[in-house]
Amino acid sequence: MNGIFTALICSFDENGKVNEKGLREIVRHNIDVQKVDGLYVNGSSGENFLMSADQKKKVFEIVKDEVKDEVKLIAQIGALDIDEAVELAQFATDLGYNALSAVTPFYYRFDFEEVKDYYNTILESVDNKMIIYSIPALTGVSMDLEQFAELFENEKVIGVKFTAPDFFLLERIRHAFPDKLIYSGFDEMLLSAAVLNVDGAIGSTFNVNGQRAKQIYTLAKESRIDEAREVQKVTNDLIAEILANGLYQTIKEILKAQGVDAGYCRKPMKRLTEDKVENAKAMAAKYC
Ligand code: NAY
Known part of the structure; x- marks a missing residue:
């Protein structure tokens, strides 16, 4: 489970329906072109919180x-409706993820006991492993070392996706948990996280920049820091x-410029203006 995992973008049609053909093309692009080690499915980048169960x-x-078994798959199943989270956990487990x-529960300012109960409730219902998804900037939920330690007491909790600066x-x-998996969540800080010896990274920009992410990660592991810094x-x-152009919409337009049917974002995410679509095409030509 080590290495570079793409936080998978999802293709939606003009009406916000999942575009199966486009989604399959995005998956293939990640495996065949970006050559990532795995996919993180239905995360923030997959517009999870804008979708129905x-x-x-x-x-x-x-x-x-x-994917079949070509690369590793992580299913993000966190939801405010805990019954839905449990149902999705069982569903993804049965599929072979x-x-x-699971993202930390958000919006209602849950205390830590409630956060812990959420993870334990999901894990009691399913025979699978859990990676905590911590993203304080979007959830408002920050945990300290002692709280991570408490969550890690459950042996099924194998690590954390650490999306924080x-x-x-x-x-x-x-230092405290050498045997737990830590995934870096901010792509722009990958080198710094790799130097601290994380086990991998999960990121949205890997959909279009996965090869460079792998280089940064590998060079850092080989202590070739000057070279890694250039790629970062x-x-x-x-x-x-x-x-600056619009995160998920721009990633989709860069993919489209490369022939991948990446579709649109779900409302209320807005469409890019023509100028911004042109910017994305220029990024594809310059960087991809
Ligand atoms: C997710 O679940 O899709 C992620 O959290 C992936 C991590 C990304 N965070 C968000 C909020 O999109 O890749 C990062 C991020 O887009 C990137 O570092 C640019 O800031």
């Missing part, structure tokens, strides 16, 4: 059917342009 199931099915991940905490978790610099030039 049926749509999420459809995505899990299509991706597994396309290698591990589950707190490298002090990241180092403390790494080009990567961050691209990420800065993507963020």
